[in-house]
Amino acid sequence: MQCGCDYFLRIMDIEELPSDSVFAKFHCDRCEFSLGAEGSAKELDSMAPHTLWSDEALYQLSRLPPYLLPLVREEVEEFASTRGQRVVTVSRVGSARNKGMVEWSPDAERRINNVPSGIRAMARIELERTALDRGMPAVTVALMEEVKARYFGMAAGRG
Numbered sequence: 781m782q783c784g785c786d787y788f789l790r791i792m793d794i795e796e797l798p799s800d801s802v803f804a805k806f807h808c809d810r811c812e813f814s815l816g817a818e819g820s821a822k823e824l825d826s827m828a829p830h831t832l833w834s835d836e837a838l839y840q841l842s843r844l845p846p847y848l849l850p851l852v853r854e855e856v857e858e859f860a861s862t863r864g865q866r867v868v869t870v871s872r873v874g875s876a877r878n879k880g881m882v883e884w885s886p887d888a889e890r891r892i893n894n895v896p897s898g899i900r901a902m903a904r905i906e907l908e909r910t911a912l913d914r915g916m917p918a919v920t921v922a923l924m925e926e927v928k929a930r931y932f933g934m935a936a937g938r939g
Contacts, residue, residue, distance in 0.1 A: 781827055783808035789815070791827065794834040796869055802834060804867075821867040828866035831857050837868050852877070874915020882911045883918040891924060906931075 781789045787810035795803045802821050807814045817824070833841070844852055852873075859876035860868055884892070888907075895903050907919045910927055 781806065783811060783813050785811040785813070787811065789813075790829070791824075791832055794824070794832055794867060794869075796834045796836045802867060802869060821865070821869050821872065825864065825866045831860060831866050831868060833868045834870070836870050837873050840870055840873060871913055871915035874917070875912045878912070878915075878917055880912065882908045882916065885918050885920045887921045888919045888924055891921060 783789050785808060787808050789806040789808050791804050792807045792814075793805040795805075797803055797818065801818055802824060803816055803818045804824050804827070805814065805816050817827075841849060841853060841856075856868060856873050856876040859880070860866070860872060863880075865872060892900060892904060892907075907924060907927055911917075911919050911923060916923065
């Protein structure tokens with residue numbers, strides 16, 4: 781992204797917001813212009829020149845034992861790179877640590893079988909994608925209720 785002075789803006793900082801979006805701070809070194817942009821990590825991936833970690837993801841990384849820190853950092857960055865991701869968030873750390881896989885709680889597994897067969901595969905994919913996006917290790921009934929409310933406007937239902 782270019783500044784009005786035709787110099788490139790660089791990302792200074794990435795902060796995660798409660799709404800599952802991120803806020804990126806950009807700065808022009810030539811004219812000292814600064815601005816911020818809010819969006820999903822996926823939307824900001826193309827604006828990052830290299831792998832950038834959010835403050836929250838770096839904090840999570842810093843809490844690891846010193847001997848694990850470089851190994852986990854390398855694992856996460858390699859996982860993100862294979863997916864074309866340049867912005868590393870807490871949820872993306874979780875996805876990398878889960879190797880892009882998500883499990884199902886026994887209750888959620890029983891409940892997905894109640895979904896009509898015509899939409900069960902799509903529901904399963906969406907639930908797993910949502911869990912991975914959030915860095916969750918498993919699909920839970922609570923997640924199922926949340927996704928159901930988001931798509932169908934109904935949170936309470938039969939199990």
